Amino acid sequence: MMYYLSIEKSIEAFERYKDLWKKRNINGIRADTMTEGIEKAIELENSKRNELYFIDIVADGMNFMPQLKTLSEETNAPILIATFNYNETERDEALNNGADAYAAYSEISEEHDLKGVISVINSIDRRVMKRKIPNNILSHEDILIVLNKHKVFVRDAEIIPALTDTEMKVLKYMMVNRGQIVKHSDLYCEVYGGEYNKETTNGILYNTIKRLRKKIKKNASHDYIETIWDVGYKLNTRIDTI
Numbered sequence: 624m625m626y627y628l629s630i631e632k633s634i635e636a637f638e639r640y641k642d643l644w645k646k647r648n649i650n651g652i653r654a655d656t657m658t659e660g661i662e663k664a665i666e667l668e669n670s671k672r673n674e675l676y677f678i679d680i681v682a683d684g685m686n687f688m689p690q691l692k693t694l695s696e697e698t699n700a701p702i703l704i705a706t707f708n709y710n711e712t713e714r715d716e717a718l719n720n721g722a723d724a725y726a727a728y729s730e731i732s733e734e735h736d737l738k739g740v741i742s743v744i745n746s747i748d749r750r751v752m753k754r755k756i757p758n759n760i761l762s763h764e765d766i767l768i769v770l771n772k773h774k775v776f777v778r779d780a781e782i783i784p785a786l787t788d789t790e791m792k793v794l795k796y797m798m799v800n801r802g803q804i805v806k807h808s809d810l811y812c813e814v815y816g817g818e819y820n821k822e823t824t825n826g827i828l829y830n831t832i833k834r835l836r837k838k839i840k841k842n843a844s845h846d847y848i849e850t851i852w853d854v855g856y857k858l859n860t861r862i863d864t865i
Contacts, residue, residue, distance in 0.1 A: 624673050625649045628700075630660035631681035643737055649676055657690040657779045658767040664698045665760060675700040677744050680722075682706040686779045688716060693769050695721025697760055701747045703740060723747050761798045764860060765843055768795060777842035789814060790835045797848070797858040806855040832856060 627649055629637050634653065641651035652667075654660035660678070667675040678700050680687050687704070695702060701723045704714075709727040717725045724743045728736060761768040767776045773791060775782045786794065792814045797805055808819040811828055836848045849857045 625676050626652055626667055626673055627676045627679060628652050628654060628660060628664055628667065629679045629681065630654045630657060630685065630687065631679070632684050633681070636681070640733060640737070643733060647737075656765075657685070657687050657694065658762060658765060658776060661690065661694050661697060661760060661767060662762045664694065664700065668698055668700065677701045677703060677740065679740070680704050682713065682717075683708055688713075688720065689781050690767070690776055690779060691717060691722060692720045693760070693767075693772075693774075701744050703743060705736075761795060763798050763801050763858060764847075766794075766798070766839065766847065768798065770795070775839075777839055778844065780842045782838050782841070784838075786835065786838065789831055790838070793831055793835055794839075797856065801858040802860065804851050804855050804857045810855060 625648060627644060629640070629651060631637055631653065632655065637651065637653045641653075644651055652663055654663050657680075660680075664675060664678055667673055675698070678694070678698065680691075680702065682704050683706050691702070702721060704717050704722045704725040705728055706713075706725075707728050714725040724747075726739065726743075759769065759771050761770065765778045768774070768791075769776075773785060775786055775791070775794065793810065796810060796813050807821070807825050807828055811819045811824045814831075815824070815827070832848060832850075836846065839848070840846055845859075847859050849859050851857055
């Protein structure tokens with residue numbers, strides 16, 4: 624099946640355009656954030672049964688720029704930026720960071736918008752032969768790691784100051800094992816190497832987790848890292864915290 628992905632806040636606007644695309648046998652999927660959009664785009668492009676036709680980012684009210692380059696590097700589908708508030712500075716930055724087109728919504732009709740999108744897509748071929756970088760993204764709900772750039776985003780905002788190498792190793796290991804209890808001994812050996820000693824090493828882990836938790840919580844909707852006393856830690860989901 625053919626899909627397009629719309630990263631936007633307005634459910635009403637998405638549903639309106641979705642019905643028009645459906646008449647062309649193209650199904651719409653909405654993502655509320657860039658992090659969610661990257662996850663869904665990669666999932667669709669890795670699917671053997673489905674095809675991603677294009678990605679539409681509705682710029683109004685969307686903090687899309689920090690992760691735009693990552694989305695461009697990780698997907699082959701054309702990326703189109705649409706807005707009701709056309710801005711030349713934003714346009715130039717978007718095009719320089721991987722967008723294929725930047726345009727204002729038409730005041731003529733929604734059908735006119737669709738025809739414009741199709742025309743743009745038909746003119747784009749540079750991505751088709753692009754070599755993707757595999758296994759460069761790790762994501763878990765609001766958290767997204769761009770491994771080759773040593774960047775972490777939480778709810779589309781980049782964590783600043785950046786994670787240290789040790790904090791990144793801890794978060795990466797916990798995300799790979801998300802939903803599971805990560806034992807102190809396993810985490811220590813994975814991150815630090817060497818011999819695990821409960822009396823001396825748990826304090827080192829505690830301090831690293833404390834710093835990591837503080838950085839993530841600046842932008843997160845809840846505390847993702849749960850302490851399992853005398854056992855280890857667990858990277859939670861929203862459901863776990865209810």
